Amino acid sequence: MTYVLDSSAVIAFINRESGGDIVKRLIAEAGQGDCSLSISIVQLLEIFYDHVYHNELEAVEKGENLSVLWLPARPKK
Secondary structure, eight states: OEEEOOHHHHHHHHTTOTTHHHHHHHHHHHHTTSOEEEOOHHHHHHHHHHHHHHHHHHHHHHTOOOOOOOOOOOOOO
């Protein structure tokens, strides 16, 4: 089965918010080969923007360098 992820669900997972546990479970299942995950480039850009925006604010306040969000991708078999 293939699940299509939504940016709000992935952001909830990243921020350890309500609903993120479902994404965590799906990632674990996909890692075991029990399902596959898909997400559109637009959704990925929204996640990237949200991550950079929030980290940029924190980094500027702390005087730190920005980090980049990397989501591991596994090619289809």
